[in-house]
Amino acid sequence: MTDVLATRELTLRYADRAVIDGLDLELPAGAVTAIVGPNACGKSTLLRGLSRLLRPSAGVVTLDGADIHRMSARALALRLGLLPQQPITPDAITVEALVRLGRHPHQRMLRPWSAQDQAAVENALRRTGTDALRERPVDRLSGGQRQRVWIALALAQDTDLLLLDEPTTFLDLRHQLEVLDLVADLHETAGRTVVMVLHDLGQAARYADHLVVLHDGRLAAAGAPADVLDADLVAEVFGVDCLVVPDPETGTPLVVPRSRAARHRA
Template sequence: MTVNQLATQGLDLRYGNRVIVQGLDLTLPGGAVTAIVGPNACGKSTLLRGLVRLLGPAAGTVTLDGSDIHRMPARALAKRMGLLPQQPVTPEAITVESLVRLGRYPHQRMLSPWSAADQAAVEDALARTGTAELRDQPVDRLSGGQRQRAWIALALAQDTELLLLDEPTTFLDLRHQLDVLDLVADLHAESGRTVVMVLHDLGQAARYADHLVVLEGGKLAAAGPPAEVLTAELVETVFQVPCQVIPDPETGTPLVVPRSRTHRPAAV
C-alpha cells in the first residue's frame, strides 16, 4: 500500500441541510503533489476540510493508508497531516518564531520541557521558508507573502509527511504566488512529502502538480495527470470557458488560453 495515501469512499459533506460534496470516490496518490481545482463553490475547500477531519462526513469515509481518519486519535493524526487554512487567523501580536513554535504542539506531552529536537524543527522550518530573519517580527505586520511563508513554516514545524494547503496563493501578487509554489515544489522534491493543495489558476496547477483533481458541483469531474485531464473540452464543460489548451512554452505542461470575447485590434 502506498504511504500517505488519502482516499474517500462515497463521501458526502454538508453544512446543515446543504450538500456540498456528494458521493465522492477519490484516491489521492501518496508521495505526489495533487492540485484540486474547479469553479467557485464547487466544494474544493469543503473537501479539504473533510480530508483533515475539520468537517465530519454525512455519509461515507475518509481513509489514510486504509485507516478511517475518524477512528484515529487526534494527536496521532496531527503528527501525520499538516494544514494551512485558506485564511488563517493570526493570534494578536504573535511573532513569527512564536507562531512557528505552535507547530510542535502535537509532539508535546504534559509537563514535558521544550526540547532540542523541538527547537531544531522550528529552526529548520524557518530556514526552509526564508523566514529566519523575520523571527522577531509580529506576524500581523508582515507582507502577504511573508505572512504566508510564516504559516507554511508552522505547518513544516509540525513535521508531517502530508501537507494540505487551501488556496495558498490567494491575495498574493504573481511573484509571491510563484515563491510559495516553488517552496512547495522544493519541499516535495527534497523529502518526497505528499502535498494536496487547492488552487484557482489552472496553469499553475498543471505546472506544479503531478496529479489533478477537478470538481464540479461537489462531484468528481476528472482526475489524473494534468496532461491527460486538462483539455479544452473539460475546461469548457466545467468552467464554461471556451479555450485552447497549448503546451506551456516554459515547461511543456498544459496552458489554458481563453478565447477572446471581444475583437480588439492588435496593438501596433
Template sequence: MSATNADQLAAQGLTLGYGNTVIVDGVDLTLPGGAVTAVVGPNACGKSTLLRGMARLLTPTAGTVTLDGAGIHRMSARALARRMGLLPQQTVAPEGITVEALVRLGRYPHQRMLTPWSAADQTAVEEALARTGTEPLRDRAVDELSGGQRQRAWIALALAQDTPLLLLDEPTTFLDLRHQLDVLDLVGELNTEAGRTVVMVLHDLGQAARYADHLVVMRDGRPAAAGSPADVLTAELVEEVFRVPCRVVPDPETGTPLVVPRDRSRKRPHSTAS
C-alpha cells in the same frame, strides 16, 4: 515523484455540507501518496470543503475518509497531527503573537507532558523559517504583517509540524507572482527532496498543471475528472467545467498544459481618419 501506497488519502461515498446544504456529494476519490495533487475547479464547486473534510475539520454526513486504509475519525487528534499538516484558507493568530512563536506551535503534536523543548524542535522551526523566507520576521507580531507575509508565516507553521502529508488550501492567496512561485517551488522541493505527499487547492490552472503530478477537477460537489494534468486538462473539459472557450497548448517552459482563453473582446481595430 512517482505515487506510492504510503500517505494515501481516500474518500468513499463522502458527503459534506453545512447545515442542510450539501456541498460535496457522495465522492469516491483516491489521492496518490508520494505525489503532489492539485484540486481545481470554479468558485463554490466544493474544493475547499473537500479538503476540509479530508483533514477532519468537517464531519461527514455520509461516507468515510481513510489514510493508508485507516479511518481518520478513529485516530486521536495528536496521532493524526503527526501524520497530516494543514494550512486552512482562513487563519486566525492569537493577538500579539510573534512569527517565531506561531511557527513553534507547529511542534505541538511532537511534544510530551513534562518534556522540554528540544534541539530537534528548534531545528524544525529554524528550517521552516528559512524555507519560507520568514526568518527576518521572526520577532514581528503576526497581526502587523502584510497579507503575503502572514501567509508565509502560516506555511512555516505547517512545515514545522514536519508531517509526511501536507494539505494546503489556496496557499498562494495574498501573494504576488514571485512569492506564489516561491511557495509552489517549495511544495515541489518538499515532494522531490523530502518525499512529502502534498494536496493543495489552487485557482490557476497553469500553475496546477506545472506543479502537480495529479489533478482533481471539481464541479458541483463532485470530481469531473482526475488524473495526470496532461490527460485531464483539455480544452473540452475547461469549457465544460469553467465555461471558458480556450486552447490548451504546451507550456513553452515545461511542456505541461497551458490554458489560453479565446479572445472574448469585441474591440474593433481603430480606424485612421483621413
C-alpha cells in the same frame, strides 16, 4: 505507512446543503495533487473533510485505510499538516512563537522543548524566507508575509502529508512561484505528499503530478494534468472557451482563453 488519503461515498454538508456529494477519490502517495474547480464547487470543503475539520454526513475519509475519525487528534496531527484558507492569528503573537506552535503534536508532558524542535522551527523559517521576521508581531505583517508564516507553521509540524488550502492567496506572482517552488522542493527532496487547492490552472498543471477537478461537488476528472486538462473539460467545468496548448517552458498544459472577438464570432 504510505500516506494514501481516500474517500468513499463521501458527503459533506453545511446545514441542509450538500457541498460534496458521494465522492469516491484516492489521492496518490508521494505525489503533489492539485484540487481545482470553479468557485463554490467544494474545493475548500473537501480539504476540510480530508483534514477532519468537517465531519462527513455520509461516507468516510481514510488514511492508509483507517478512518481518520477513529484516530486520535495527536496521531493524525503527527501524520497530517494543514494550512487552512483563512487561519486565525492569536493576538500579538510573534512570528517565531506562531511557528513554534507547529511542534505541539510532538510535545509530551515530560518531554521539554528539544534541539530537534528548535531545528524544525529554524528550518521552517528559513525555507519560507521568514527568519528575518521572527520577532515581529504576525498581525502587523502584510498579507503575503502572513501567508508565508502560516506555511512555516505547517512545515514545522514536520508531517509526511501536507494539505494547503489556496497557499498562494494574497501573494504577488514572484511570491506565488516561491511558494510553489517550495512545495516542489518538499516533494522532491523530502518525499512529502502534498495536496493543495489552487485557482490558476496553468500553475496547477505545471507543479502537480495529479489533478482533481471538481464541479458542483462531484468529481469531473482526476489524473495526470496532460491526461485530463483539455479545452472540452475547461468549457464544461469553468464555462470558458479556450485553447489548451503546451507550456513553452515545461510542456505541461497551458489554458489560453479565446479572445473576446473570437468568442463573439463563435
